Amino acid sequence: MTFTTDIQEDQDLRPYPETSLPDHTQLPESDGTFVKNWQEHPQSILLTDSIQPVLQKLYPDSQYFIGQDLGIYWRITEPPEKGAEAPDWFYVPNVPPSLNGKTRRSYVLWQEYISPLIVLEFVSGNGSEERDKTPWKGKFWIYEQVIKPAFYGIYEVNKASIEVYELIGGKYQLLAENERGHYSITPMGIELGLWQGEYQNMELPWLRWWDLQGNLLLTGEERANRLAAQLRALGIEPEA
16 A cells, blocks of 8 residues: 655655554544535445445454545545545445444554545436546546555436546556446445435435345345235234
């Protein structure tokens, strides 16, 4: 894992001595901007809720972390939040869910050294920001060259379309859909794709997970509803 405390364009962006780099408790947890589309938060919750059973099987010791609109710090700058990217959703394997008993306020690469396995951006504009390859500034470049998640997904909400890239040989390669129109995230044993249905009282195309056999990964509420329906089919009325 590499991170930078310096860049060619701005040699003065180093407010902290390298011997005392700030941690997640000292860095800003927000840049103060508004959420750009209302679907962001329910979409993140849907992804997190439905993936939990898979992650609990992969990591029975709970050594993983999911970030939702949380800053990933990769560079020392002034102000500090300019040295962070805040994906709408990301997952990091093999790290503790908290640090020294404290909930993470951000994910700090010079403190962690482990890249996210997957980063997802929910695009409310035209996607130019998420595809920007400008060195040291563009979001695509920063993910590819510095933060280095193995998979990078760009979900265009208004178009109901998704692109998924895999980091191969240090460069992002656009993945092709499989026969189900999904993208395989092989290290997690799952697929990512779009699902048309109702969630939180809204009928929309939602970004969701499937297993590698094409079975939709259900939320806790969906699992409870399915169990209740099975019990009723057996003539058993579930308790409220």
